[in-house]
């Protein structure tokens with residue numbers, strides 16, 4: 564492989580440009596290709612984003628100099644596109660969810676394994692340095708035995724009945740919305756930090772807006788604030804705006820999460836509190852440079868992100884000295900640094916430090932069991 568690794572990005576909604584920006588901050592990685600639904604749109608977006616080549620998906624697969632493909636399209640396309648990329652012999656970084664059905668994700672996991680190609684799912688929120696700090700402090704015994712986990716992930720970008728996006732349509736997004744879209748990040752972080760496995764779930768969903776006003780022209784995620792009433796049609800909604808899920812873990816401890824896309828003022832707030840026998844950790848993604856450590860027999864601590872104070876593993880995800888805040892865009896950069904180090908070796912590592920297709924499959928399984936639990940209003944085993 565040449566010294567500069569060449570990549571293509573498929574899709575230019577909210578997250579494709581975020582991948583592009585992160586890749587531009589990594590040495591010796593170059594995004595040389597952009598894919599959109601047709602050549603004309605690909606050319607327009609490539610010009611706007613400053614990417615040298617525009618392709619249709621099929622043409623991009625034939626370009627031998629492209630080593631890595633980032634799939635940033637709506638969920639229903641992930642399976643077929645990830646499969647085609649692997650079959651073309653290219654490494655792949657797929658947005659979450661890995662697929663919309665478990666059997667599709669299983670097929671992708673085994674295909675990626677048989678090809679030996681690097682495969683990753685963009686669970687980027689793991690890459691807040693504080694999240695890895697919590698993980699490594701738990702591993703070294705500073706949390707103690709996990710007693711309980713309490714999490715929430717709250718947003719307000721779907722608060723109004725006029726807020727609309729492809730994620731509201733199950734044929735594009737899948738059968739779950741809030742759980743699949745943001746609950747998946749929270750559940751991934753829960754297992755990642757605690758090292759525990761969720762064994763059973765009990766879920767209760769609510770759809771606050773039973774109908775929504777759909778814009779008559781397409782709009783992109785987070786950008787639905789500039790239309791007038793004549794631009795809408797009323798459509799039924801059958802995925803959850805809000806969900807609460809009780810959790811049981813394999814060490815016998817318990818937890819709960821609440822996710823919502825209709826909480827006014829909560830822009831994009833993941834919060835996790837892990838109660839342990841030695842201390843209590845709390846992380847809030849809207850204040851991502853701080854870790855609260857609760858103590859019973861001494862003063863509580865407030866640990867600010869600082870490579871000099873963090874564990875070596877967490878310090879490895881920090882690019883600036885203490886007091887120089889890093890945030891959401893940095894999570895993807897830090898994740899891609901690890902993924903591209905694997906790409907440089909040409910194959911998936913035996914124990915990857917980054918979230919893989921297997922992690923994507925795991926979140927799909929948990930998500931399906933949560934949907935089943937809500938339908939049955941009963942505990943369901945994972």
Ligand code: SOE
Nearest residue numbers: 577578718744745748784831
């Ligand atoms: C939209 O709800 C969304 O973009 C998610 O899809 C992302 O994964 C999360 O990072 C922010 O919100």
